[in-house]
Amino acid sequence: MSKINNKQRLEIYHKRKQGETIANLFKQYQLNRANIEYLIRLLDRHGEQILREGRNRYYSPELKQEIIDKVLIEHQSLKSTSIDPKDKDAIIKQKDEEILHLRAENEYLKKLKAVVQARKDRQQK
Numbered sequence: 001m002s003k004i005n006n007k008q009r010l011e012i013y014h015k016r017k018q019g020e021t022i023a024n025l026f027k028q029y030q031l032n033r034a035n036i037e038y039l040i041r042l043l044d045r046h047g048e049q050i051l052r053e054g055r056n057r058y059y060s061p062e063l064k065q066e067i068i069d070k071v072l073i074e075h076q077s078l079k080s081t082s083i084d085p086k087d088k089d090a091i092i093k094q095k096d097e098e099i100l101h102l103r104a105e106n107e108y109l110k111k112l113k114a115v116v117q118a119r120k121d122r123q124q125k
Contacts, residue, residue, distance in 0.1 A: 006051040
């Protein structure tokens with residue numbers, strides 16, 4: 001497998017999303033099929049910001065133990081655990097946003113239900 005830079009990784013991702021086959025990408029970039037599929041899944045899950053330069057991430061001992069347990073106890077593959085989100089703060093932020101969205105949706109549905117009920121009450125009179 002040849003080394004590729006982030007620009008080439010993005011090219012591969014965009015070409016694949018535009019319908020180019022993995023076989024063609026394999027020929028162009030001389031990458032293993034599994035590596036191309038892994039790159040596509042990684043970018044689908046985390047977006048292009050995962051490729052930013054100059055990052056040194058800190059992984060807590062608890063997180064490392066959790067990942068080891070997933071592989072050894074839950075028998076998950078190494079690739080699936082490497083794609084899973086590791087940034088707990090990002091997960092918490094995403095869940096908070098989902099909660100806010102669901103609360104807004106619930107408020108909307110309550111108001112809609114009240115409007116429908118009021119119309120029914122007017123029709124019955």
